[in-house]
Amino acid sequence: MxxxxxxxxxxxxxxxxxxxxxxxxxxxxxxxxxxxxxxxxxxxxxxxxxxxxxxxxxxxxxxxxxxxxxxxxxxxxxxxxxxxxxxxxxxxxxxxxxxxxxxxxxxxxxxxxxxxxxxxxxxxxxxxxxxxxxxxxxxxxxxxxxxxxxxxxxxxxxxxxxxxxxxxxxxxxxxxxxxxxxxxxxxxxxxxxxxxxxxxxxxxxxxxxxxxxxxxxxxxxMDIRLAITRTTIFVMVYTLVLGLPFLLATSGKRALISLIGAQWWLGPLVLMTALGASGPFIFLYIDKKAVALLLREQHRYQDILRHAAVDMTRIRNLQKLLDFIIKLFNDAVRITHSAIYLFDTKAGMFFLKAGFNLQKIQPDSITEKNVLIMWLERHKEPLVYEEIKRKSEDNLGSVFDELTKEMESLNAAVVLPCLLEEKLLDILILGDKVSGKIYTAEDLDNFLELGREVALATENALLYGYIEEEIRQRSRQLIEVESQLVQAEKMATVGTLAGGVAHEINNPLAAILTNAQMLLADASSLDSDTKESLELIEEATKRCRAIVQKLMTYAKKPLEGAYISEVDLSKVINSVISFLGYEFEQDNIKMTASLKEDDYVVLGNQNELEQVVINIVLNARDAIKQVKKSGRIRILLLKEEKWIKIQIEDEGIGMPKDTIPKIFDPFFTTKEVGKGVGLGLSICQSIVEKHNGTISVQSELNKGSCFTIKLPKLRKESVLKNAIR
Missing domain, CATH: 1.20.1070.10 (Rhodopsin 7-helix transmembrane proteins)
Known part of the structure; x- marks a missing residue:
């Protein structure tokens, strides 16, 4: 009862x-x-x-x-x-x-x-x-x-x-x-x-x-077979625990009375206590065996996936790795289709990198602001389409409506996040199982754990690929630098030769100029045509002499351990304008200097300081030519309490903010391959710092650049001859 x-x-x-x-x-x-x-x-x-x-x-x-x-x-x-x-x-x-x-x-x-x-x-x-x-x-x-x-x-x-x-x-x-x-x-x-x-x-x-x-x-x-099996086991154990004592109390009552008399009820009670204590253990033992038998196929592919995680970390090529992951899921789990999306940090998007049997139109990319991506990053667990759809139908929130649409567009039965240290690196899109069976909670837990291994393997492959590309790039740079150094050596030889040639040319030019001027001194004895010819000879000779002097100046090499001397920066600026002015005019680039009549004297090496200014204005010209056919470069000299500043402003293309910190690094260049090796500004910085100064830049993309060179003003007590270290 x-x-x-x-x-x-x-x-x-x-x-x-x-x-x-x-x-x-x-x-x-x-x-x-x-x-x-x-x-x-x-x-x-x-x-x-x-x-x-x-x-x-x-x-x-x-x-x-x-x-x-x-x-x-x-x-x-x-x-x-x-x-x-x-x-x-x-x-x-x-x-x-x-x-x-x-x-x-x-x-x-x-x-x-x-x-x-x-x-x-x-x-x-x-x-x-x-x-x-x-x-x-x-x-x-x-x-x-x-x-x-x-x-x-x-x-x-x-x-x-x-x-x-x-x-x-x-x-x-x-x-x-x-x-x-x-x-x-x-x-x-x-x-x-x-x-x-x-x-x-x-x-x-x-x-x-x-x-x-x-x-x-x-x-x-849970799988319906599992539910039926566990219910059956429960009923069997329940029948054993309660049925045997009941059967003993009813059918065996007379036998118990004949054995133990009025205390016959102790028999069913002891039996019920013993069975009640052992019943849960009996249930757990039978349940474990039955579940292992029922889910042997599921455990088979889960074991395959776990062992494959070790193989994934050995694959260095990214595309081979992604193809391996797709094949692994298709062969082990036996699904209708699959795809993998990889996050691109620069683009801020997930791009489709590999897939299998993608019959429907599959999106090539997913933005990181997509509701599905944000959900995965926040909750860090797999999404199952039927679960999300059911929640949407149950009106549990508009977010489930959006997630349903996104999963439908991706043709996804399951979306698996691949996380590395809470960071979402890959997204695996899984179709339905070919068998039509559901993805169980155990499946999804195993997939999530495997997803972490996928993310780790992907990160390793990306790093390996980055290192390989870096090595290739450095090798190309070294080859280019070697070529540049060979060319520089040639130019140095040409420069030395040019200096000698210029010196040899300068002597006859001086003789021509002297004779022309002497003849013109006695102009009264000359007819007009002769006088005009002599004047043209004088003008042309002076022009040739100016060119030869520039060539001789440019051919000079700074001596290592050269002694510093007083250098007037206004003369440095005028020398650069004189040297490059004609060339810049041919390129429709106007170079102007804003120089007040003042003392702009510093201690340094004039040839090296000219090299710094020349390098910067040449870069300014190249920057202008990228965006327009003509432009202007403005050079300013300013005095502060302890410093003299040279500011060089241009109207060129400018630089993005992330580029500015790198421009003084050796071998960094924004120019096309073959048009620069990335050493110019690095050398400029080295020279300026050797003069105890600083060099900096302010720039915005499409708004030009402004380089500022600060050099210490000349102090009275300074020694005029001192090596720059």
């Missing part, structure tokens, strides 16, 4: 707890509300069942039997309403639900009538068991009609479902729960008609309630 009473109490408590939990989980959802109604009906039936079984007299038993009948009258209607709501066809089947409610209301009018409960009396082991009235058979027809119709609708939905394993698995769970619950609960009815069958399945109603709640609330469902 106590077993059946406890069965009713467990059913009532289970219905109350899970009914309230599911309802308040999302009480605006029609599915949750309809489940709450079903739980209410089962709770009324379960509590009434408990109090009926512990009743001390017939009147009390009849009272609770009538309340039990009220619960059982509304259970089929509530169940039908719940199933149709779950399948989202309650509006189409509205009339069916209304008729079911009308029948329930009709039968409820007779809950206290002999037409339903004719009377009560002792049957089998029960003191107070009901006798079915004339109307009770009609009620049972209604009861099973509602249940069978609901199950039929579930089965039809299962057959028509073209979705993934998630929807089918959810419907299968519903069918399984319905079978368990109503078959178990229906074991009460035979005894109403005097068939000697004990209601041993009553406790299964609690299992029915629990599985339904699980199917509603839990989006990541």
């Amino acid at each position: 106590i077993f059946y009473a406890l069965s009713g109490l467990i059913n009532g408590l289970t219905s109350t707890i899970f009914g309230l939990f599911v309802y308040f989980k999302h009480k605006k959802n029609p599915v949750n509300r309809s489940y709450g109604l079903l739980s209410l009906g089962i709770a009324v039936w379960g509590y009434s069942y408990f109090f009926w079984q512990i009743s001390r007299n017939a009147q009390e038993a009849l009272f609770w039997l009538r309340w039990l009948t009220v619960g059982s009258i509304f259970i089929p209607t509530f169940f039908l309403n719940f199933i149709l709501t779950f399948l989202r066809i309650q509006k189409e089947r509205r009339k069916t639900i209304y008729f079911a409610f009308l029948f329930s209301v009709f039968f409820s009018f007779f809950y206290a009538s002999p037409l339903l409960i004719k009377g009560i009396g002792p049957k089998l082991i029960f003191k107070f068991w009901p006798e079915a009235g004339a109307l009770y058979s009609l009620f049972l027809v209604f009861f099973f009609a509602c249940v069978l119709y609901a199950c039929y609708m579930l089965f039809s939905a299962y057959r028509k479902s073209s979705g993934t394993g998630y929807i089918k698995n959810q419907i299968k769970l519903m069918l399984f729960a319905s079978l368990i619950g109503f078959v178990g609960g229906s074991t009460n009815y035979p005894l109403w008609y005097n068939f000697p069958f004990l209601p041993v399945g009553t406790i299964l109603v609690a299992v029915h309630v629990l599985i339904l709640a699980y199917a509603i609330v839990k989006y990541r469902l």
Whole structure:
């Protein structure tokens, strides 16, 4: 008796707890509300069942039997309403639900009538068991009609479902729960008609309630085979734990009395205690063996993926690695299609790098501001399409609507984030399993762990590729530098030769100029044509002499360990303008100097300081020619308390902010290959710092640049001859 009473109490408590939990989980959802109604009906039936079984007299038993009948009258209607709501066809089947409610209301009018409960009396082991009235058979027809119709609708939905394993698995769970619950609960009815069958399945109603709640609330469902297996094992162990003591107490009572007398009840009690203590261990042992057998295929590919993680870290080529990952998932898990997106830091996007069987149009890239990317970065767990779609349909938030659309555009059944130290590096797009089975929670946990290995392997391959590219680039630079150095050596030789040649040319030029000027001194004896010719000779000779002097100046080499002297920076600027002015005019570049009549004297080497200014103005010319055909370079000399500043401004292309810190690095250049080796500004900085000065730049892209050179003013106590270190 106590077993059946406890069965009713467990059913009532289970219905109350899970009914309230599911309802308040999302009480605006029609599915949750309809489940709450079903739980209410089962709770009324379960509590009434408990109090009926512990009743001390017939009147009390009849009272609770009538309340039990009220619960059982509304259970089929509530169940039908719940199933149709779950399948989202309650509006189409509205009339069916209304008729079911009308029948329930009709039968409820007779809950206290002999037409339903004719009377009560002792049957089998029960003191107070009901006798079915004339109307009770009609009620049972209604009861099973509602249940069978609901199950039929579930089965039809299962057959028509073209979705993934998630929807089918959810419907299968519903069918399984319905079978368990109503078959178990229906074991009460035979005894109403005097068939000697004990209601041993009553406790299964609690299992029915629990599985339904699980199917509603839990989006990541367990495999239906696993659910059935575990339920079967539970029922078997439960039957063993409670059934054997009950059998001993009933069938073996006489034998026990003959053995131990009045204390016969100790036998069933000791047996129940022993079985109760060992029951959980028996269940866990059998469950472990059964699960290992059922999920051997799943464990097979999980082992393959785990072992492959080691191989991934050995692949250095990025594209080979990504192709290997795609092939690994396709061969091990056997999925319809897959793709992998890799994050590009510079572009701020994920780009499609590898894929398999991508039949639909697959996006080439995903921005890092995409709602799906932001969700993965925030939650750091896989996304399952059917889960997200279900949450969207359950109106759990607009974000799920957006995620559903994004996953549909990516043709993704699962989106797997590949994380390295909480940073999202790759995204794996997985299609459905070829078998049609669902991705279990264990699958997704294993995939997430593998995703970390994928991210690590990707990072290693990227780093290896970067190092290889860096080595190739440095090798090219070294070859180019070597070529430049050879060319520089040639130019140095040419410069030395030019200096000698210029010196040799300068002497005859001086003779020509002297003779021309002497002849012009006696102009009175010359006719006009001769005088004009001599004047042209004088002018041309002076021009040639100026060119030769510039060539001799340029050919001078700064001596290592040269002694410093007083250098007037205004003369340095004028010398540079004189030297490059004609060349710049040919390029339509106007170079001007803003020089006040003042003392701009510093200690230094004039040739080296000219080299600095020449290098900067040549760069300025190149920068201007990138954006316009003509332009202006302005050179300013400014005095401060302790410094003299040279500012060189241009109207060129300018530089982005991230480039400015690098321009003084050796071998860094923004010019095209072959047009610069990246040593000019580095040498300029070295010379300026050797003069105890500083060089800096201010620049904006498309707004020009301004170089500022600061050199210390000449101090009276300075020694005029001192080597620059």
